Amino acid sequence: MSALFSLAWASLLNRKGSVILTIVAVALSVALFLGVEKARSGAREGFGNTISGTDLIVGAPTGSVNLLLYSVFRMGGATAEVSWPTYEKIASREDVAWTVPIALGDSHRGYRVMGTSPDYFEHYKFGGGQQLTFAQGEPFADLFDAVIGSEVARELGYTPETPVTLSHGLGAADLGSGHENRPFRIRGILKPTGTPVDRTVHVSLEAITAIHVGWESGAKNPLADTIPEEMIRSFDLTPRTVTAIFVGLERKGTILTTRRAINTNRSEPLMAIIPGEALAELWNVTSVAERALLAVSAFVIAVGLVSILTSILTSLNERRREMSILRATGARPHHIFLLLVFEAGLVGFLGAVLGIVLIHGLIAVLAPLLQAQYGVAFSMGAPGLVDLAVLGAVTAASLVIGAIPALTAMRRSLADGLSVRL
Amino acid sequence: MSQPVIDIRDIAFAWKQGPQVLDIPAFRVDAGERVFLRGPSGSGKSTLLGLIAGVLAPQSGTIHVLGQDMSALSPSKRDRLRADHVGVIFQMFNLVPYLSVTGNVLLPLRFSPARRKAAGHDAEGEARRLLARLGLEDAQMLKRRVSDLSVGQQQRVAAARALIGAPELIIADEPTSALDADARDRFIGLLSEEVARTGASLLFVSHDASLAPLFTRAVDLAAVNQVMNRAGALA
Numbered sequence: 001m002s003a004l005f006s007l008a009w010a011s012l013l014n015r016k017g018s019v020i021l022t023i024v025a026v027a028l029s030v031a032l033f034l035g036v037e038k039a040r041s042g043a044r045e046g047f048g049n050t051i052s053g054t055d056l057i058v059g060a061p062t063g064s065v066n067l068l069l070y071s072v073f074r075m076g077g078a079t080a081e082v083s084w085p086t087y088e089k090i091a092s093r094e095d096v097a098w099t100v101p102i103a104l105g106d107s108h109r110g111y112r113v114m115g116t117s118p119d120y121f122e123h124y125k126f127g128g129g130q131q132l133t134f135a136q137g138e139p140f141a142d143l144f145d146a147v148i149g150s151e152v153a154r155e156l157g158y159t160p161e162t163p164v165t166l167s168h169g170l171g172a173a174d175l176g177s178g179h180e181n182r183p184f185r186i187r188g189i190l191k192p193t194g195t196p197v198d199r200t201v202h203v204s205l206e207a208i209t210a211i212h213v214g215w216e217s218g219a220k221n222p223l224a225d226t227i228p229e230e231m232i233r234s235f236d237l238t239p240r241t242v243t244a245i246f247v248g249l250e251r252k253g254t255i256l257t258t259r260r261a262i263n264t265n266r267s268e269p270l271m272a273i274i275p276g277e278a279l280a281e282l283w284n285v286t287s288v289a290e291r292a293l294l295a296v297s298a299f300v301i302a303v304g305l306v307s308i309l310t311s312i313l314t315s316l317n318e319r320r321r322e323m324s325i326l327r328a329t330g331a332r333p334h335h336i337f338l339l340l341v342f343e344a345g346l347v348g349f350l351g352a353v354l355g356i357v358l359i360h361g362l363i364a365v366l367a368p369l370l371q372a373q374y375g376v377a378f379s380m381g382a383p384g385l386v387d388l389a390v391l392g393a394v395t396a397a398s399l400v401i402g403a404i405p406a407l408t409a410m411r412r413s414l415a416d417g418l419s420v421r422l
Numbered sequence: 423m424s425q426p427v428i429d430i431r432d433i434a435f436a437w438k439q440g441p442q443v444l445d446i447p448a449f450r451v452d453a454g455e456r457v458f459l460r461g462p463s464g465s466g467k468s469t470l471l472g473l474i475a476g477v478l479a480p481q482s483g484t485i486h487v488l489g490q491d492m493s494a495l496s497p498s499k500r501d502r503l504r505a506d507h508v509g510v511i512f513q514m515f516n517l518v519p520y521l522s523v524t525g526n527v528l529l530p531l532r533f534s535p536a537r538r539k540a541a542g543h544d545a546e547g548e549a550r551r552l553l554a555r556l557g558l559e560d561a562q563m564l565k566r567r568v569s570d571l572s573v574g575q576q577q578r579v580a581a582a583r584a585l586i587g588a589p590e591l592i593i594a595d596e597p598t599s600a601l602d603a604d605a606r607d608r609f610i611g612l613l614s615e616e617v618a619r620t621g622a623s624l625l626f627v628s629h630d631a632s633l634a635p636l637f638t639r640a641v642d643l644a645a646v647n648q649v650m651n652r653a654g655a656l657a
Binding site for chain 2: 003004007010011013014321322325326327328329330331332333335414
């Protein structure tokens with residue numbers, strides 16, 4: 001066995017040029033497949049790590065995926081809000097330990113602004129229970145204080161005390177769309193979390209109310225700018241509505257009954273979701289596209305494997321003499337068969353190893369860039385089970401595919417006997 | 423009297439859908455003999471060697487090699503018999519291109535535990551000794567690619583490969599046809615010496631009748647193959 005293996009190795013070395021090309025073809029196909037797989041699992045992991053410790057998210061009735069997306073991932077928007085009295089009712093429930101209301105809808109230079117209570121910094125957890133921590137400064141204390149995520153600070157070059165103004169709505173550019181009359185001051189900068197928190201500008205709920213004084217009709221009253229800041233500070237700035245509420249329960253065991261109680265609230269229609277459950281629902285939606293992508297890249301691997309077949313089949317004619325020499329020196333037909341199967345398996349194995357090295361190298365180099373530019377998180381780290389499985393599968397498939405030229409060569413060597421007529 | 427190394431009786435062979443090539447009532451090679459088998463090209467020499475080596479099987483008749491009835495053996499048993507007891511030298515292109523000179527000489531040991539054992543624990547040393555006795559002792563030469571060797575050198579490497587592990591029978595199919603007269607005589611001399619030293623038998627096939635005196639016995643294939651007599655009668 002090992003004698004044949006070293007023979008296969010020597011034979012491959014003898015045809016370095018074409019063998020290396022085949023190995024590269026296999027490597028590229030394996031790298032593509034693993035790249036897709038790692039982007040997929042990276043996205044799942046990233047999403048899964050975004051929120052933890054929150055038992056329920058409550059909002060106005062909508063799709064559960066939609067509620068999850070806008071409340072946690074800052075994607076899309078709410079179509080309706082929850083009134084303040086209803087929020088207070090939920091907050092005062094006996095089975096509720098804590099609540100964090102959030103108000104969305106404004107932006108700052110493309111980054112979403114979120115109004116919330118100071119409790120947010122205490123109760124919002126990510127990545128399996130990690131708390132938000134401050135790189136600089138502290139939670140907002142004054143009405144016009146803002147706390148920004150690490151990416152906002154990095155991209156816009158903000159430091160504590162930098163004055164900023166907000167825009168009404170989600171316009172990407174700051175075209176002076178409304179709130180420039182109420183400047184904020186950066187009070188704190190959060191440490192990176194790898195979640196949408198990094199791309200969020202946090203202010204107090206009261207600040208959201210304050211900057212919308214004069215907007216009661218839905219558009220800005222031309223006289224709004226004439227109201228001095230001191231006067232606004234004297235108003236009752238309790239919000240009328242909030243966009244969503246993060247809820248922590250006293251006991252996890254009541255999660256289903258609490259959800260049911262909220263969902264059947266009489267005074268105002270509400271919807272409560274369990275984050276993990278909504279996430280699973282989201283994966284259900286995206287899994288079709290994921291499977292399609294994986295299928296395409298699996299086909300690319302198949303193409304890589306076919307290139308192994310091609311390269312060995314085309315080499316067989318010129319190796320006819322070699323086979324009959326091997327037969328004459330004592331090789332039995334199954335030795336010829338194994339020799340070619342080993343060659344195919346070796347090429348597949350080396351291609352897969354190179355592909356794995358390639359994709360891990362690429363991820364190591366490009367991951368920070370992709371994360372920053374597109375928010376795609378790749379799962380980093382040492383090659384894992386998926387890589388091993390692909391390595392095994394590609395090697396096994398190469399061995400199987402190698403049986404085709406191997407059978408041809410074996411049959412030929414039997415027919416040729418000792419002497420090949422050249 | 424010692425057991426014959428090759429004992430052929432009444433064999434007939436034809437390629438698939440082809441005319442009959444061989445019809446040999448009797449042919450034998452005794453232990454220690456160095457037999458020269460002469461026949462023009464196309465006379466069925468290579469086919470006969472294929473039958474003796476066990477890669478072909480006759481339609482009728484019996485071939486005993488080293489006392490084993492080849493027609494009673496399975497193809498894989500015949501393969502094993504060849505691997506363990508027969509060394510083969512071809513006309514040309516005898517060597518595996520991706521193996522070194524010593525790698526080529528050691529090739530039969532990969533497939534035959536019996537010959538591996540016979541070659542001793544220092545198989546590489548044995549290969550070098552064989553090559554040296556065949557006139558290839560330059561260490562530089564041993565490292566070269568086999569395709570860079572001259573034809574004469576290649577044939578001597580092939581002879582060393584056939585001899586390693588002391589098989590009882592060496593068969594050679596026109597091994598000198600690509601050599602000039604000097605190299606040819608020298609090759610046959612060295613091969614004969616080594617065969618005699620190990621006590622093996624040699625069946626050497628060629629169309630060149632002038633080689634006959636270099637062997638212990640010469641046989642004309644036309645004399646043993648009845649097919650040729652019939653063809654001659656028709657002509």
